[in-house]
Amino acid sequence: MFQTLRSKILFYLLLSSMIGILFVSFFMQWGFEESFTSYLDRNRDKKIDRIITEIEKDYRKNGHFTSDPVFGLLHEHAMTDQLYFQLYDRVGQLQMDSSNIRRMLNSFGLAEPEPNGEEWYSNSYTLRVDDHIIGKLVAIYPVGLIDDEYNFIQTMQLYIYAAVCLTILLSILFSMLFSKKLTSGLNKVSFAANELQQHNLSIRIPLSGLPTEVKQLAISFNNLAESLAKGEMLRKQFTGDLAHELRTPLATLRSQIEAYQDGIWEPTQARLQSSHEELMRLVRLVNELEKLLAAENPQIRLEKVEVEAGSVLAALWEMFLPLFKQKGVQLHIEEPNKELLFPADKDRLMQILSNVLNNALKYTPEGKNVTISVLTEKEGYVGFKVEDEGAGMAEDDIPHVFERFYRGDKSRDRKTGGAGIGLSIVKALMEAHQGFIKVKSRINKGTSIILWFPEEDD
Numbered sequence: 001m002f003q004t005l006r007s008k009i010l011f012y013l014l015l016s017s018m019i020g021i022l023f024v025s026f027f028m029q030w031g032f033e034e035s036f037t038s039y040l041d042r043n044r045d046k047k048i049d050r051i052i053t054e055i056e057k058d059y060r061k062n063g064h065f066t067s068d069p070v071f072g073l074l075h076e077h078a079m080t081d082q083l084y085f086q087l088y089d090r091v092g093q094l095q096m097d098s099s100n101i102r103r104m105l106n107s108f109g110l111a112e113p114e115p116n117g118e119e120w121y122s123n124s125y126t127l128r129v130d131d132h133i134i135g136k137l138v139a140i141y142p143v144g145l146i147d148d149e150y151n152f153i154q155t156m157q158l159y160i161y162a163a164v165c166l167t168i169l170l171s172i173l174f175s176m177l178f179s180k181k182l183t184s185g186l187n188k189v190s191f192a193a194n195e196l197q198q199h200n201l202s203i204r205i206p207l208s209g210l211p212t213e214v215k216q217l218a219i220s221f222n223n224l225a226e227s228l229a230k231g232e233m234l235r236k237q238f239t240g241d242l243a244h245e246l247r248t249p250l251a252t253l254r255s256q257i258e259a260y261q262d263g264i265w266e267p268t269q270a271r272l273q274s275s276h277e278e279l280m281r282l283v284r285l286v287n288e289l290e291k292l293l294a295a296e297n298p299q300i301r302l303e304k305v306e307v308e309a310g311s312v313l314a315a316l317w318e319m320f321l322p323l324f325k326q327k328g329v330q331l332h333i334e335e336p337n338k339e340l341l342f343p344a345d346k347d348r349l350m351q352i353l354s355n356v357l358n359n360a361l362k363y364t365p366e367g368k369n370v371t372i373s374v375l376t377e378k379e380g381y382v383g384f385k386v387e388d389e390g391a392g393m394a395e396d397d398i399p400h401v402f403e404r405f406y407r408g409d410k411s412r413d414r415k416t417g418g419a420g421i422g423l424s425i426v427k428a429l430m431e432a433h434q435g436f437i438k439v440k441s442r443i444n445k446g447t448s449i450i451l452w453f454p455e456e457d458d
Contacts, residue, residue, distance in 0.1 A: 010179040017171035025164045032156060040149060047077060048139050051085060052125055055137065060129050065095045074098040086138040099140055119143040185214035189221060201229040234403065246285070249278040289421065302345040302432055304457055309340040309374045309382055312349065316372060320357055328366035334373035342382045343457040348429050355422040356386045356449055363390035363447070381435075381452040389446040398439050402427040426451075 055070050065087065075098060077083040084099040125137045188205050195203040203225060205218040256275045259265040313333050324331040353372075360370045368389040375383035393401070402423045430437055434454055441447040 007179075009183065010175055013175035013179060014172060017175060018168065021164055021167050021171065025160060029157060029160055032160075033153065036149075036153060036156075044081075044083065044141065047081065047083060048123075048125065048137075051077070051139075052127065052137060055087065056127055056129055056134070059127070059134055065089065065135070067096065071096055071098075075101065078102065082142055084140040086140070087135065088138070089135045090133055095135070185210040185218070189214070189217060192221060192225070196225055196228070201225060201232055237403075242289075246282065249281045252278045253282075285421075302348060304343040304345055306341050307344045307346055307349060309342070309384070310335050312353070312384075313372060313374065315350065316353055316357065319354070320361070323361060324370065327361065329361060329364050330367075330369045332369060332371040334371065336374040336376070340374060340376065340382050342453050342455045344433060344453055348432070349453075352426050352429050352451060353384060353386070355426050356451070359422055360386055360388040360390065360447070360449075364388045365390065368446075375450065378452060380455055382455055383450050383452045385448065385450045387446065387448040392441045392443045392445050392447055394443060395441075398441055401439060402437070 051070070051073055054073060055065070058066055058070055070087075074085050074087075074096060077085070078098040078101040082102070084102065085096070086094060086099060087096040089095055120140055120142050122138055122140045125139065126133060127135045127137055188210075192203050192205050204222050207215055207218055207222075210218055253275060256265065256271065256278075260267055265271055313335055317331070317333050321331055357370070357372065364370055370386070370388045372387075373385050375385050427437065430451060435452050438450040438452070439447070
């Protein structure tokens with residue numbers, strides 16, 4: 001029982017509603033009865049005061065008690081309000097008594113029979129004229145409500161009970177609607193989670209009509225589903241690209257080894273060199289994959305030290321100048337005009353910049369230029385800008401350049417393009433440094449890559 005969230009919400013909504021309804025109905029009924037009883041008491045006191053005033057007024061006028069108009073008032077209250085009076089003079093002699101009217105009506109069957117054990121109140125009031133006691137008046141009336149008063153209070157109670165029943169029905173109805181409304185969003189999330197568990201990565205939760213809290217959960221779920229779908233796509237793409245990368249050198253090596261085994265080829269120095277190159281191509285691919293795996297490790301530890309930007313450029317110049325001269329590409333270094341220090345893992349930093357420079361060298365034709373400089377215009381960051389005059393790339397390709405094995409030009413020679421992992425390593429290491437990358441490129445105009453490193457370590 002109450003295993004589902006909806007049943008729990010429904011139970012507690014109904015419980016709180018019932019408690020509220022019972023308390024309200026109790027206080028309404030109790031308050032109404034108290035107020036009505038207080039009203040009747042005040043009204044009775046006013047009637048008694050009126051009788052006393054009339055008796056004293058009549059006595060002052062006539063010098064003795066007369067039955068007109070006092071007895072008429074007594075008779076009226078006896079017949080309509082069950083309010084009876086006994087009038088005594090100052091020596092205690094009974095002058096008027098309206099209580100016998102009740103007995104007369106009972107004898108003729110004109111009055112309601114008195115309930116067994118009915119209680120009566122009696123109050124005595126001293127009558128005075130000019131500060132002289134002239135007698136006393138005894139008022140007699142039943143405890144509780146008389147017929148019309150009782151019927152009125154019963155009618156009001158009936159209305160209160162009807163209102164309570166209607167309110168209970170409405171609370172049940174609205175509690176069921178509200179519990180369904182509150183849990184509908186969670187049911188959508190639960191259904192989507194089950195679909196995701198069944199590898200339906202295209203499932204998304206519609207956001208319209210959801211409460212704010214559930215909407216935030218749905219947005220997070222949709223982002224997760226989108227991330228998983230993208231990861232699955234990249235995994236399949238990576239598997240296909242890796243198989244393609246391995247297929248060519250393996251097929252070449254297989255054909256060459258089979259040719260050696262069948263005696264078709266003599267193992268000459270040139271042929272063995274060709275086989276060795278294909279083998280080294282496989283070794284380089286595996287090494288780059290290992291580097292990418294290490295760079296993408298979320299627990300990667302960076303040995304950060306204070307690095308000076310100018311010394312980094314000098315080291316890159318010494319490292320790459322022979323390679324650039326060999327290809328006939330001009331390498332330009334624009335050193336900063338002041339000392340710039342920032343925290344970085346020196347080995348990882350050189351790996352990042354080396355991969356970017358290697359990429360620029362591969363796609364820059366002979367006679368063109370590659371320039372590396374330091375930027376400082378972004379507050380809190382030191383930037384390295386690598387700009388080449390190579391083939392460039394289309395704008396649609398820029399968001400994908402850091403994906404594994406990605407190439408905008410599918411027909412480009414694999415030996416020229418490399419394994420397609422270098423920039424993926426750059427992105428992973430930049431994220432480990434809490435830096436970011438900006439890329440600009442135009443076809444046949446060249447590419448500009450800016451690597452921003454934070455000046456302070458968080």
